[in-house]
Amino acid sequence: MKCPYCCYLQSRVVDSRQSEDGSTIRRRRECEGCGRRFTTYERIDMVPLIVVKKDQTRETFDVNKLRSGIIKACEKRPVPLSKIDELAGEIERKLTAQPESEVTSQAIGEMVMDGLKALDEVAYVRFASVYRQFRDIQTFRDELNKLLSDQI
Numbered sequence: 001m002k003c004p005y006c007c008y009l010q011s012r013v014v015d016s017r018q019s020e021d022g023s024t025i026r027r028r029r030e031c032e033g034c035g036r037r038f039t040t041y042e043r044i045d046m047v048p049l050i051v052v053k054k055d056q057t058r059e060t061f062d063v064n065k066l067r068s069g070i071i072k073a074c075e076k077r078p079v080p081l082s083k084i085d086e087l088a089g090e091i092e093r094k095l096t097a098q099p100e101s102e103v104t105s106q107a108i109g110e111m112v113m114d115g116l117k118a119l120d121e122v123a124y125v126r127f128a129s130v131y132r133q134f135r136d137i138q139t140f141r142d143e144l145n146k147l148l149s150d151q152i
Contacts, residue, residue: 001029001040008033049095050102061103063092070112073127079120087115121147 001011008031015028024043031038049061067088074084091111095103109131116124128143 003031003033003036004038005036006031006034011038047101051105051108052102053105058102061092061095063088066091066108066112069127070116070123073112073116073123073130074120075126077120077123079123083119087112087119091115117147117150 002009003011010032011029012032013027014030014037017026018024019026024041027040027042029038029040030036050058051061052058067084070084070088071081091108094111095108113124113128113131116127125144125147129140132139132143
């Protein structure tokens with residue numbers, strides 16, 4: 001670590017402490033050139049997750065946007081907010097655990113639909129109707145038949 005006072009490149013760590021939330025490590029260092037002490041902070045540098053949309057535009061993943069979409073699908077349904085937060089958190093964990101830094105909006109939509117199918121079938125159909133863009137009653141009926149056949 002380069003000394004901020006004399007620019008000497010060698011220093012030794014005198015003390016290390018983890019922050020209260022565990023996200024950073026505070027290190028007290030002593031320059032081997034001038035003997036002065038300084039503090040450095042070490043933290044994980046996260047690569048942002050990028051969502052590739054249908055039109056090939058890219059935007060940063062936003063868990064609040066995901067949560068908002070799930071809330072809209074569950075509107076006026078007996079689904080507790082804690083379950084919605086749990087689903088959004090689970091999807092976020094799956095996405096950040098994968099090695100790729102890009103994910104398609106289609107993959108996220110499928111994860112939401114899988115989660116909603118287990119959570120509330122009406123919310124699932126609402127989300128699917130917007131996500132899959134049902135254009136007529138037949139495509140809607142096909143999705144309902146698929147849902148009913150999965151229950152058998």
